[in-house]
Amino acid sequence: MKTSQNTVLIIGGTAGIGLEIVKQLTALNNHVIVTGRNKERLDSALSGLSNVTSIQFDVSKAEEVDQLVERIGKDFPNLNMVINNAGRAIVYNLADNNQDAFANAEDEMLTNYLSIIRINQKLLPILKALPESAIVNVSSVVA
Numbered sequence: 001m002k003t004s005q006n007t008v009l010i011i012g013g014t015a016g017i018g019l020e021i022v023k024q025l026t027a028l029n030n031h032v033i034v035t036g037r038n039k040e041r042l043d044s045a046l047s048g049l050s051n052v053t054s055i056q057f058d059v060s061k062a063e064e065v066d067q068l069v070e071r072i073g074k075d076f077p078n079l080n081m082v083i084n085n086a087g088r089a090i091v092y093n094l095a096d097n098n099q100d101a102f103a104n105a106e107d108e109m110l111t112n113y114l115s116i117i118r119i120n121q122k123l124l125p126i127l128k129a130l131p132e133s134a135i136v137n138v139s140s141v142v143a
């Protein structure tokens with residue numbers, strides 16, 4: 001897998017591991033499309049970085065996935081790398097009645113597992129049209 005001159009989509013690239021990946025990839029002359037739910041976080045994380053496109057996006061929302069895939073197909077047909085980095089782990093006490101354990105688990109499964117399957121399948125036609133492409137899933141035991 002070549003590490004420069006790629007067009008990369010990173011889901012969840014405004015903090016932590018994702019933001020560091022964005023910095024490393026832009027330094028290696030890749031164009032990086034960075035997503036995150038929070039607009040302020042997107043703006044402040046990417047200020048000072050060049051060769052990036054920021055898109056406010058929530059991977060857990062089906063309609064937003066459709067809109068993103070359509071935009072990528074139109075504006076970035078050379079997309080050849082997808083990094084699924086968004087993740088969620090909720091720490092709470094199961095005996096605490098103020099916490100909805102089912103809702104927490106549902107949220108975790110949607111963000112860490114189900115959404116990744118959905119977006120990967122929808123992006124595959126774009127990725128498969130190119131000679132060399134890759135999907136990288138950054139995950140955890142939560143998924």
Ligand SMILES: NC(=O)c1ccc[n+]([C@@H]2O[C@H](COP(=O)([O-])OP(=O)(O)OC[C@H]3O[C@@H](n4cnc5c(N)ncnc54)[C@H](OP(=O)(O)O)[C@@H]3O)[C@@H](O)[C@H]2O)c1
Pocket residue numbers: 011012013014015016017018035036037038039041057058059060084085086087088111138139140141142
């Ligand atoms: N840190 C660790 O010790 C550790 C250990 C094992 C595995 N991991 C895995 O590594 C990955 C990154 O972890 P991290 O600690 O660096 O995370 P983090 O600092 O919490 O950053 C998560 C990033 O994902 C974005 N994000 C969250 N939910 C999203 C959604 N629904 N749609 C789009 N973007 C979303 C966040 O921005 P917004 O909140 O603005 O959307 C942020 O940019 C995760 O998949 C995590 O499970 C981390």
